[in-house]
Amino acid sequence: MSLKKAILEKGLEALFSQATIGIEKEGQRIDLQGNISQTRHPKAFGSRTFHPYIQTDFAESQLELITPVCESSAEALRFLGAVHEVTLQQLPESELLWPFSVPALLPSEDTILEAQMADEDRHYREYLTEKYGKYKQMVSGIHYNFGLTTEFLKKLAEEGESLVDLRNRVYMKLARQFLRYQWLLVYLLGASPFAPDAYFRNGEVLSKPVRSLRASRFGYANAPEISVSFDSLDAYISDLRQLVDTGQLIAEKEFYESVRFRGAKTVRDFPTKGIQYLEFRLFDLNPFAPYGITAEDARFIHLFLMGLLWMEETPDYRVGFSLKEETALAHPLDSALDLAEAEQIFKILSEMAELLDLPDSDRELLATKCSQLRQPEKTVGGQLWQTCQDQESLLAVGLNLAKTYKSKVMKRPFGLQAYAQMELSTQAFLADAIQYGFQLEILDERDQFVKLTFGKHIEYVKNGNMTSQDSYISPLIMENKVVTKKILTQAGFAVPASIQVTSRFEAERSFGLVANRPIVIKPKSTNYGLGISIFEQGVNDKADYLEAIELALKEDSEVMIEDFLAGTEYRFFVLDGETKAVLLRVPANVTGDGVSTVSQLVAAKNDNLLRGDGKSTPLKQIELGALERLQLKAQSYTVDSVIPSGKMVYLRANSNISTGGDSIDMTDAVHPSYKDIAVAIASAIGAKVCGVDLIIPDISLPVDSNSQSYGIIEANFNPMMMMHIFPAVGQSHRLTTDVLKMLYPEYPWDKN
Amino acid sequence: MSLKKAILEKGLEALFSQATIGIEKEGQRIDLQGNISQTRHPKAFGSRTFHPYIQTDFAESQLELITPVCESSAEALRFLGAVHEVTLQQLPESELLWPFSVPALLPSEDTILEAQMADEDRHYREYLTEKYGKYKQMVSGIHYNFGLTTEFLKKLAEEGESLVDLRNRVYMKLARQFLRYQWLLVYLLGASPFAPDAYFRNGEVLSKPVRSLRASRFGYANAPEISVSFDSLDAYISDLRQLVDTGQLIAEKEFYESVRFRGAKTVRDFPTKGIQYLEFRLFDLNPFAPYGITAEDARFIHLFLMGLLWMEETPDYRVGFSLKEETALAHPLDSALDLAEAEQIFKILSEMAELLDLPDSDRELLATKCSQLRQPEKTVGGQLWQTCQDQESLLAVGLNLAKTYKSKVMKRPFGLQAYAQMELSTQAFLADAIQYGFQLEILDERDQFVKLTFGKHIEYVKNGNMTSQDSYISPLIMENKVVTKKILTQAGFAVPASIQVTSRFEAERSFGLVANRPIVIKPKSTNYGLGISIFEQGVNDKADYLEAIELALKEDSEVMIEDFLAGTEYRFFVLDGETKAVLLRVPANVTGDGVSTVSQLVAAKNDNLLRGDGKSTPLKQIELGALERLQLKAQSYTVDSVIPSGKMVYLRANSNISTGGDSIDMTDAVHPSYKDIAVAIASAIGAKVCGVDLIIPDISLPVDSNSQSYGIIEANFNPMMMMHIFPAVGQSHRLTTDVLKMLYPEYPWDKN
Incomplete structure (x- = not known):
């Protein structure tokens, strides 16, 4: 049964619309002139040995910002925004984040510092440098991680089909479909038109601007002879393992296809464990998006992936490789390569949106993207080409954008725009947690309820400083002013003496205790100072005293008569x-x-x-x-x-x-x-x-x-x-x- | 300057009206026939090595119930009530508390078990038994501890007078005045008319009923030759130390005067430390009061003591000894011994009440007591005489009262009448704390806030089980149902799946997630079940579903759609x-x-x-x-x-x-x-x-x-x-x- 049919027959529309999404975004730290930063990874970001959100990629200057697994692309984008805000707040004044995939200024290769990670990682990086050179690895992009919910998959499984088999069946289909149609995403989202001359080696020449240098063979890609079949999971595993076993690849992860299976340490585990999610590595940084990708594009990618599953599988995914290469190397103002195929895809997406009852915003988004098929100047790459057509203007535009993005964040150093609905103190707390690398989950946004994890140590925090470290009883003590006073008095502290009265009569009888003393008369529960009278020079006149009592009694049934302290x-x-x-x-x-x-x-x-x-x-x-x-x-x-x-x-x-x-x-x-x-x-x-x-x-x-x-x-x-x-x-x-x-x-x- | 004059001139009326008061009440455990109990001190009462409220006096059967230092006689009485309630609740079914000072039935002396305390105490008790016999020590009474507040004393001090000197001056005066006028209290409150024949030894004879056998020489008194001067603190110390040093008394505490100086381990410390408070040991148990003393009498004693301070000191306090003895040995229906003096005292008390602006209840109390001077039948002793004029009727009356007092408490085994305004669970908690011997302070009665102390270990408890043992965050987690669910789900527990919606539109879009499932639709914050709909058989009809959503949305802006669990x-x-x-x-x-x-x-x-x-x-x-x-x-x-x-x-x-x-x-x-x-x-x-x-x-x-x-x-x-x-x-x-x-x-x- 086709996936679409199963969804419709089993009533899984809503479950199919759910997904887990995580985003990784690479980007270079630069100085104010656009040079790749020569400084070490800032200490402010804690240790890369455990930091879940702020890492480095190939180069020491190349930040990799990572979101946790989120329940929607919007949530992932929001978290990515928060990580960016923290990163920008903590960067040295002299540094910015370069907003393009390809650097405008490349330093001489020997001055590029590889990321200073643990020994094993460093060895791997040295091998890559040897093989691919440093420049290609300096190119940055977005990785988009996508998974279907287990609840959906469980319900989707056919009679007798195990969840593992279903996972592998569904994700293999999605991978092939992606390879087949990725050219469309390159057309819509590609945004790396050229690179500095130094970038090219071994006689490579790129004679004209392109849509996505990064997605083409000029990007950080395997050699052409590296080929892995996606026909079946077995074929994939067999091919990939052979490449590794024969030393053509140093490890499975050296295979740089635009889609990668995730959820196991080695691909050999997938047949028994099942593919858990897919990582799509195709995407250029969108320089017009402060965080490298817009919320709309993140949502569009989700819809596109849903569509790939929704439609019948196209026989030969291999066709997609050349379509992608051709699109990547097309001029930014060329229209979509295969308009008929592209429009057919959008037709299917629209139909899916209809049948799944997706919100209007999704339908509008699909219509917008569809209209760009014939309007290349509206695509990200097209817009970019209109702004900068050479290295010089790209440097200027990039620096300008980088400064704008940073200064916008620095105008609110006290908060996180991403969590602007929460209290400022919680925003500051979240910023710290992200900065230092605590795993973070917002349990209830309205209630300022946050979960932190470091290693296996979980803590819950409410309103920034209500924690497990305090005991239940101590805030209850503080909430009760009478109890607080008794305890502090018994402990020998200087607590202003006070008596409580509940009536004018009682107050009258207590006058003798307070006469001639400087006192404050106030309702037991003070509200904005209402009903408070202060007798700084001591209360001498009983009538004045009783009038103050009456005023306070209007605000609360209990009134405190407290010694007044000067100071x-x-x-x-x-x-x-x-x-x-x-x-x-x-x-x-x-x-x-x-x-x-x-x-x-x-x-x-x-x-x-x-x-x-x-x-x-x-x-x-x-x-x-x-x-x-x-x-x-x-x-x-x-x-x-x-x-x-x-x-x-x-x-x-x-x-x-x-x-x-x-x-x-x-x-x-x-x-x-x-x-x-x-x-x-x-x-x-x-x-x-x-x-x-x-x-x-x-x-x-x-x-x-x-x-x-x-x-x-x-x-x-x-x-x-x-x-x-x-x-x-x-x-x-x-x-x-x-x-x-x-x-x-x-x-x-x-x-x- | 006289005390009265100083109070009036310095405006200390209200401070003089304050005092610290503590009460100790002895009483025999008896069986249902009125025999002194032969059982050991009940284990339910914890250990006498530290119990602050439930102790034993001379005999193992002789309970001593003790209140903490309270700020008024009413508070002391209330606590005494609570200790009684706990004691009676925990006594074996076959035991009661004998309500008279003197037992009606005396067992043979050799069967009386002395209190099984630590070795030192036991040695002291054996000495006393040897010297006074066991019977006299079986007599029980009330000790009334009285102190003035430090704040009052500080303000009272005359130019150049130290607080210690002032303490000693004031308390010496009060002691002498008490000795001088105690006969009046014996008249009003004495209630021990006779004793079983076996009680008397060495040829003693009491031929007629008396007002207070206990307060007379037939009570537990020192030998006539034991005499200590109260003329000055120095004379007192010198006399008492000589009696001890010469072995006429085994220790200072063997001096059984009706007033005792308190606040130091030995009287030799008073000149440097000052007398802290006085213990008045004069009072017979009032059998008509469930706890041995009525609130009115406790207040009257306080007023009487204030009056003794208020009036000019009478030259020779020694006159009081014979007046007391004569009054104690008078017939219960004899009028007050010296009516003129008594009425003069009451005149002074009334004047004091006027000048101190004491409440009407005090003035009425003074008037009532004054009227008893000429109406001996209205005094406690007089009333008692009217009910029982021989041992047999006294036994019957005593047993009847003891059973009434116990059964009244046993009708409310779940609470403490003394703290009836508090929540039942706090009442039960207080009862436990009293029973096991934790020092207890109620910090805020309305707010159910309690302080416990055991040794140096202080704990605060609110509402019976809100304590320092719980952390601040865990009740906050429980208060938030969404957060609780997330945490418990993440921890792997069976939490009913649920989604939250805030509008009909959102609910409509979520229908696919819940269709055909047994669900409960409810407002996020449930209030008495309002707005809850249950679809036990699964929700099939979208219209029904949406109607239920609308109903819930009327109660809360957030609605939870939760899996329904049968069971x-x-x-x-x-x-x-x-x-x-x-x-x-x-x-x-x-x-x-x-x-x-x-x-x-x-x-x-x-x-x-x-x-x-x-x-x-x-x-x-x-x-x-x-x-x-x-x-x-x-x-x-x-x-x-x-x-x-x-x-x-x-x-x-x-x-x-x-x-x-x-x-x-x-x-x-x-x-x-x-x-x-x-x-x-x-x-x-x-x-x-x-x-x-x-x-x-x-x-x-x-x-x-x-x-x-x-x-x-x-x-x-x-x-x-x-x-x-x-x-x-x-x-x-x-x-x-x-x-x-x-x-x-x-x-x-x-x-x-």
Whole structure:
């Protein structure tokens, strides 16, 4: 039974539409002039011995960026985007990623540093260099890994057919079909028109621009006499093994066909284990796509592969080899080679989209690609040819694109555009995990739930710092202010004395306990400061006191009467027994220059990458609304006032970052004894990760247990991290990395 | 400056009204006939080497129940109540607590077993037996510990006076004042009218009933020649040390005055350390109070002590000794000895209550006590005399009271009346903590937040099983059903396959994935079963499917389409790597007897201590409301139908315990392989305490990984415990103790 018929008869349309997809993308690091980078693989990317996402290919300069197995091409593209963002963020300032498959500038061969990997790999690379030269191996591309779901395959299996046999049958068909029709993908996606003269050796000549030098015999290809049959799996194995056994190939992996069977260490295992997925190695980098391939093209390749399975198999796949070569070597503005065949394929794809009930976006995508058959200038290669027709312009275009792609990422150094829907702190955490090479799975995007794996060690992380390292009870302690106070008081810390009352009557009876003391009266659960009264000079008048009680009772049924502490509030970020950062938050403000108005000063201050909506940016733009104007008025200013040079004007009474406040790093400014106190406080409530808010009158003086040198405001679980990582003023503290270090002490941190 | 003047001038009214109060209450274990129990101290009460609340006094049968230091007499009384409840719950069925100070039946002296304590203590007890005989030591009473707060004392201190000196000054005054006026307390609270003849030795004779034999020289008192001065702390120390040094007393603690200085190992330390609090040892057990003292009397003692401090000190405290003896030996129906003095005291107390702005309840309490000065029949001793005027009636009254007090507690074996406002599971947990001798502090009653201490090991527990043993992340995993499913699926467990959709359109596109499969369609966050549709036979009709989707989408923006599993749902309670209990919940039901109507069967079933409102009881009463009647109607019954013998009739469709359902323990009935699966599930999500809900078609068959022998419904954090501790049917599993064992592996559990 044909695959199409089986799908339709067994109702497997939806299952057939699912797939596992992974993408590998090679690309050269270059300097700002377009020269291949001579530097070593950046240490920031951790170790290549285990890094799942950031590797090197042939050359030390040739990054290979790898996605995990994803459930859709869109997911794979998204992850590829995240890996690119991290890579670009961590590249030295003087480096870019070259966006083309073929370098514009080739250094002399002896200066090309092969990837500095383990010994065995190096030996293999040296052999390849000897055989193919270094230049061909410098060419980069996209590898597209594609598998069908096991659930689909299980249901597809015919009576009596084993899953292994079915796998091999289906994937062999797909491989042959791909070889037969790959020319169409080369036509639509090929984008390597020429190479520097030095590239060619042994008298090779490429006299005119082509669609895909890389996909042609001028690419990194086996010698013409290397031939492996795809007629059957047995024939394939037999041919390939003979080439290896006779030494014509050093290993199976030296066979560079555009499709490769995956899922076993040697092809000899496929008859018993089954082919798990296919790797398609055909694709040139698309320089117009920031990550080398567009989401549309990734989806198109998926649809194309589905179509190859969907249609009846064409008798002789070998025809495809010459069609591919001819297409690869055609001029970028030549139309598709065999229009009739191409349009027939698109007809089948459209029919499939119809019968599988694929979304409209897929149908539109197919229509677009189909229209390019007669409009070569719309293909990637065609568009490229219109922009650059020689090495010089290609260098200029490539450098320009590379700079654009990098600067776009550097405008958001604090996040990952790929995961823009998640909280910034989780974005930063994900960026770290990718950078250092932790295997990553996002379990629930909305809920900021992430899974990390390093070796066999799995950790789950929510909201960036909620982890297995903390105990269940410690955030529950922090959630309850009364319990927190009791525990910290019993542990001997300076907790402002407080009493709780639930009625005016109770409050009246407690007046004697608080009379003449500086106190704060506040609802037990504080909400944006509502219902809070402060008696800094002590409460003397019972009527005033009771009025404040009534105000607080409007907000909560329980009211706290707490000793007021004079001083400034600081946030201590404690992690794993260490105060990692100390922060001061000050209200939204501008500092005058004697010339600019408040409006101008605010505009200038807001012109900062870190300031935005305060959710997708670490800091918030300062607004000039009613509250800010009122605050100005109280200081006898308007938005049009010119502020004297050096004078700071506050635009808000509250110091929240969310209303435009500044975060000021004070980690090195506070006396170390307060850091110890913060650590001890976290320890008393059993917290590994904890934000301790302390009131301190003078941070330059050490803690003095005999006087009120500090007071605890509260301890917070899941404390904010971004304000420490990207403070408005002062040094950054990469707390997300500290969380990773806490979770994975066995990771080779000292090697980064 | 007088204390009163200082309080008023310094505004210390409220601080003076605060105090630390602790109560110790002795009492004899007796058999059901009133004989002193001959059994050993019950093992259920843990070890006396460290038990903070349940100790023995002189005799092995003489329990000493101790409260921690509390912030009010009410709190102390409450804790004393809880300790009593636990004690009575754990006493053997054949034992009671004798409610009088003096036993009604005295065994022959040689059969009285001295408390089996550590060697040193035993030696001391043997010495006392030799000197005083055993009988006097069998007399029980209340010790009332009283301290002023440090904050009050600090503010009270006069210019240049150290806190230590102040402590000694204030407590010396209080001690002398107490000695001077204690006769009044003996009058109001004395309640030991006589003793069995055997009690008296060396020719002692008590010819008439008295107010307090215990407080008189016939009580457990020093010889008349033992005299210690209270004139000054130095004189006190000097006298007492001389008595010890000359061997007239074996140790300082052999000095049995009704007031004792506390807070140092030897009185010689007081001049440098200061007296910390006073212990008043005067009080007879009040047999009419279930715990030996009423809350009112405990409060009255506090007010009386405040009054003694408040008033000017009376010159010669020694006058008090004879007044006390005379009052103790007066007839229970004699009026107060010195009415003028007594009324003067009450006048001062009233004035104090006025000036301190004490609550109305205190003023009423003072008025009541004052009225008893001329109404001896209203005093405790007076009331007692009216009920029993000889040994025989005293035995009868005592036994009757003892049985009443015990049976009242045994009607609520599942909770602690003292903490009735807390959740039942926390009540059970507190009961265990008290029973086994963990130091206990309730940090937040409303929030079920408790602190435990054993040795130096502190643990915090919320809601009975939320502890430091669980990690922060595992409840967060369980809270997110999608994440839980992903993790358990990845770990290889049988999780029903599911997809999520957020729109009708998405659902329509997913129909192919679920068509013909038995499925459940439900909102992502299930609320009381709203919006759930089950297609047990598989969903065939797309329209039906979409209707179910629409229904679910009304409840949540995300809808889960999940494989339906046939079978019965069981709750597995996993703790610390072990399935501790397995439970089946069945809908509210009755089983016919061929005679009774449904109404009668329900009434009979509801007549069970465990059934009540379902909050203060482990099970809920079955109601006969509209839903139950409808359910009956569906089975062609009414509430008046007589149900055939042995036939079970369900009154509800849902199996919730909260609607009258039965909890049936199945721990021994399920095949052990499911218990292992539940443990492995908890382990996969890193949970120490976890309620795993499994659907199992046949619990007698072992888990079979090749077939659907089980399916995971969900994993729950903070799982319910009461339904396992007090199931409707089957064996109880004391999970609260298991939580304690998990938290404190170092506790000598095997010795209980």
